[in-house]
Amino acid sequence: MTELAYIYDSIRTPRGKRKQGALNEITPTDLLSKLMVQLSNRNNLDTSKIDDVIIGCVMPVREQGANIGKTAAQYAGWNVDVPAMQINRCCGSGLEAINLAATKIKSGFEKLVVAGGIESMSRVPMGADIGSMAYETKISLNNHYVPQGIGADLIATVNSFSRQDLDALAVQSHKRASNAQQNKRFKSLLPVYDQNGLLILEKDEHIRPESNLIDLSKLKPSFEDLGSMGFDSFAQEVYPEIEQIEHLHTAGNSSGIVDGASLTLLGSKEMGEQIGLKPRARILSFATCSTDPTIMLTGPAPATIKSLKRASMTIKDIDLFEVNEAFASVVLRFMKDLKLSNMNNINVNGGSIAMGHPLGATGSILLGTLLDELELRDLSTGLVTLCVAGGMGIATVIERV
Numbered sequence: 001m002t003e004l005a006y007i008y009d010s011i012r013t014p015r016g017k018r019k020q021g022a023l024n025e026i027t028p029t030d031l032l033s034k035l036m037v038q039l040s041n042r043n044n045l046d047t048s049k050i051d052d053v054i055i056g057c058v059m060p061v062r063e064q065g066a067n068i069g070k071t072a073a074q075y076a077g078w079n080v081d082v083p084a085m086q087i088n089r090c091c092g093s094g095l096e097a098i099n100l101a102a103t104k105i106k107s108g109f110e111k112l113v114v115a116g117g118i119e120s121m122s123r124v125p126m127g128a129d130i131g132s133m134a135y136e137t138k139i140s141l142n143n144h145y146v147p148q149g150i151g152a153d154l155i156a157t158v159n160s161f162s163r164q165d166l167d168a169l170a171v172q173s174h175k176r177a178s179n180a181q182q183n184k185r186f187k188s189l190l191p192v193y194d195q196n197g198l199l200i201l202e203k204d205e206h207i208r209p210e211s212n213l214i215d216l217s218k219l220k221p222s223f224e225d226l227g228s229m230g231f232d233s234f235a236q237e238v239y240p241e242i243e244q245i246e247h248l249h250t251a252g253n254s255s256g257i258v259d260g261a262s263l264t265l266l267g268s269k270e271m272g273e274q275i276g277l278k279p280r281a282r283i284l285s286f287a288t289c290s291t292d293p294t295i296m297l298t299g300p301a302p303a304t305i306k307s308l309k310r311a312s313m314t315i316k317d318i319d320l321f322e323v324n325e326a327f328a329s330v331v332l333r334f335m336k337d338l339k340l341s342n343m344n345n346i347n348v349n350g351g352s353i354a355m356g357h358p359l360g361a362t363g364s365i366l367l368g369t370l371l372d373e374l375e376l377r378d379l380s381t382g383l384v385t386l387c388v389a390g391g392m393g394i395a396t397v398i399e400r401v
Contacts, residue, residue, distance in 0.1 A: 003268050005102035006279035007398065009043055010368035011035060011188050012262035015204045015356040016122075022201040023192065023259040024122035028057075028064045029072050031192070032118045032261045036076035038190050039114065039263050043277060046079075051110035053084035054100050056093025056117035058359035059124045060086055068118060088360070091326060092288070092386045092394035093117050094262060095363025099396060101266045102283040111271035116263035117361035126257070126359070133390065144238055144294045146231045148389065149223035149249055151296035152327035154235055156248045158295070159333055163248045166328035167216040170253040170353045172343070173325055177350025178209035185349055185376060188262075188368035206256040206356040221247035222254065238294040253328040258356025262364035279401050281371055284381075285311035286396040288388075297330050299393020300385040301337035307383070307395040315340070318397070319379035322366040324386035325351035334385070348373060362386065367396065374400055 013035055016023030023031060032055070040047055055069030069084035089096040094117030101113035132139045134147070146154075156166065180186060181203055191202035224247040232245045265277075272279055287306035291298050300323055308314060315338055323331050323346055331346070340346065349369060352362060363386055370382040385395040 003106050003108045005105040005266055005283040006269060006272060006401065007264060007266055007281045007283065007371065008272060008277045008279055009039065009265040010364065010371055011039055011190050012361070012365045012368055013192050013260050014189055014201045015206060015258040015260040015358060016201055017205045018122045018257040018259065021122065021205050021259060023120070026200070028118050028120040028123065029068055029075055031120065031259070032068065032072040033076040034192060035190070035261050035263050036072055036078060039265060040078065043265065046275065048079040048081055049275060050078070050082045050112050050114055052104065052113045053082060054097040054113065054115040055084065055086050056088065056097040056360040056363065057086055058088055058090055058093055058119060059126065059128045060088055061129050062124050064118065064120065064124045089392070089394065090389035091324065091359055092363055092388040092392065093360040094365065095367065095384060095386060095394050095396055098264050098266065098364060098367060099286040102286065105266055105268050112267040114263055114265055116261065116364040118261040119358040119360040120259045121257050121358060122259050146235050146294055147223065147226055148296060150227055150231045150235055150245070151294065152249050152329050153223055153245050153247045154239065154295050155297060155329040155333050157242055157246045158239065159336060161329055161332050163217070164213065165332060166248055166253040167213050169328040169331060170216060171211050171213055173347065173350045173354040174208050174211040176348060177204070177207045177354035180349035181207060185372065186369065187372040204355045206258055207354050216250070216252040219250035219252045222250050223247050235294055249327050249329065253353060255326050255352035256356030258358050260356070260358035260361045260365065262361045262368060264364050264367060280375070281398045281400045284397040284399050289393045291391045291393065293391035296389065296391050297326060297387040298333055299387050299391065300330065300334045300395065303393035303395040304338065304383060304385050307397050311397050313397065318381050318383045319345065320348060320370060320373055320382045321346045322370045322382070322384045323347060324357065324362055324366060325353040326357060326387050328353065330387050363394070367398070371398065
């Protein structure tokens, strides 16, 4: 008999600005271990009962290398019997960690798993892993790889999204995030303290409530220079019908570069009863997919369709969506593909454009944000989805219990 995988808790740190932010002097291991301590304390966990820890990290090198999940668990004082692993499905890593945890629990072989992600983009910047996708010419040429920003601009061009369309979504993201922050809707967010108990950060730093269309319209395109280096021409070989790629994404309508961590506690019903925890939700289904690696960022819609099919559901059965705002065009393309006419139930508390995208942690952050809002609105079902480098997508469907 297949077990059900329940979500017992989901917590996160605030998201700190890169370099000048409050979290930039905290090492990734320290940041993650602080969250582990909070997770075990607030749930009164006997950590010897944890079967595994799965941590997503997109740049698993330097301070984030050498299986940071195990290092952080030991530093947090968790039982020495707790194993851990580090995974990398690029921007989908945090959600993939949760999906893997659910798989282990549904198999019946494991009963309690902690999953989540970490990314200190101040200390281990994007590109630090120097992968062949970007840095080995013969590989990138064969795989038709272009930088993600070119892919985002290609999505906008192919779908005739205007600069104002993208900027309007960005303004909405900041307004919604600011409102959610003021009204304390991020129940999964926990403050970060130093070793002396002094507050380091208690809220997301990247939100700009004053954001507006006029100011955003003055920003220069971020990826035009990259395009002129040959990447536009390379993309046009795959999309010959495009005479010119319109470079419309800027720092204002793309996700922010930030630091952050998140953890989700999953387990079987039997284990929850044994340790005295009440489940908040259960995992109904999940899916990954792969699409064209040149345009790269169109995976959320097919991953969503695949996940819904596995749950015997339709798009109308979902009460709330969390679609990662890697770039504004990603969300607009998701809506177009699934014939969603408005954002009334999509990213209702803003997204990564406003709050930032700490790569390996974002998927788990979004799941916690979704669950918080489902509870606050007394709704039932939600779906989290992210685009993933290399043309992939990932989605997870949850239901409150």
